[in-house]
Amino acid sequence: MRKLGLIGGTGPESTIAYYRAVINGVQEQAGAEVLPPLAIESLSVFTVLGLCAREDYDALTDYLATAVRNLAAAGAEVASLTALTPHIVFDRLQDSSPIPLVSAIDATRDAAREQGATRLALLGTKPTMTQGFFARPLAQAGFEVLIPAPDEVEFVQDRIVRELEYGIVTDATLAGFIAVIERLRDEEGAQQVILGCTELPLLLNDAVSPIPCLDPVQAHTRALVAAVLAG
Structure with a gap:
C-alpha cells in the first residue's frame, strides 16, 4: 500500500x-x-474561505502547498484535499506538488458518468457555485450544471459557514435547502444534486432530498482507496 496524506481541517x-x-x-x-x-496535515477552513473571498489564489496555493510538502516529508506517496472549495487552485497545487494528488472533481465527474443523470444542480460554497472550477470540467464532459439563483447562493453560503462547518444541522436549514433543490428541479429540470461542499452530507442525502444526491466525498474516497491499494 501507498501512504496517503490528507489535507484536513477544511x-x-x-x-x-x-x-x-x-x-x-x-x-x-x-x-x-x-x-x-495515513498522515493528516490540519489547516483552517476559515483561512481557506478568507483567501477565496479576497481572491488571493497565490496565497491559497502557497498555504496548501506547504501542507502537501509536510505530508510528503512525513512519507506520504499520494495526497488529497478533504474539501472542495480549495480545488479552485488544484491544477496549480498539482504542478508544485512533489507527490501525486487525487482530484475530487475528477472523481465526481466519473461518478456522474456512472449514474447517468445529465442535468446536475450544484450546491456548495459561493466560490464552488460561482467560480466555474467545479462546473467547467463537468460541462466539458457533457453535463449541464445548474447553479442556484444569487439569493440562493448567499443562503447556501451563509448556512455552510455559520452552521455546517461547526457540525450544526437544523430543520430550518434543511427546509431551505430542500426549497432550493425543488426550484432547480421544477424550473430548470435538475435530475440530481451534487453535494459540492464536503459538509453537505451532514444535511442532505437521498432520504430527504427531492432528487437523488451525488456525494463527491463518497466518489473521492473510493478513488483514494484505489490509489492507496495501487501501491
Whole structure:
C-alpha cells in the first residue's frame, strides 16, 4: 500500500468523514485487520474561505502547498484535499506538488458518468457555485450544471459557514435547502444534486432530498482507496 496524506481541517467534520471512509474502504478490500498508512496535515477552513473571498489564489496555493510538502516529508506517496472549495487552485497545487494528488472533481465527474443523470444542480460554497472550477470540467464532459439563483447562493453560503462547518444541522436549514433543490428541479429540470461542499452530507442525502444526491466525498474516497491499494 501507498501512504496517503490528507489535507484536513477544511473543515473538521469532512476530515473525519474522509478518515473513516478511507479506512473502511481499505478494510473492505484488504481485510478487517488491515489499516492503511495515513498522515493528516490540519489547516483552517476559515483561512481557506478568507483567501477565496479576497481572491488571493497565490496565497491559497502557497498555504496548501506547504501542507502537501509536510505530508510528503512525513512519507506520504499520494495526497488529497478533504474539501472542495480549495480545488479552485488544484491544477496549480498539482504542478508544485512533489507527490501525486487525487482530484475530487475528477472523481465526481466519473461518478456522474456512472449514474447517468445529465442535468446536475450544484450546491456548495459561493466560490464552488460561482467560480466555474467545479462546473467547467463537468460541462466539458457533457453535463449541464445548474447553479442556484444569487439569493440562493448567499443562503447556501451563509448556512455552510455559520452552521455546517461547526457540525450544526437544523430543520430550518434543511427546509431551505430542500426549497432550493425543488426550484432547480421544477424550473430548470435538475435530475440530481451534487453535494459540492464536503459538509453537505451532514444535511442532505437521498432520504430527504427531492432528487437523488451525488456525494463527491463518497466518489473521492473510493478513488483514494484505489490509489492507496495501487501501491
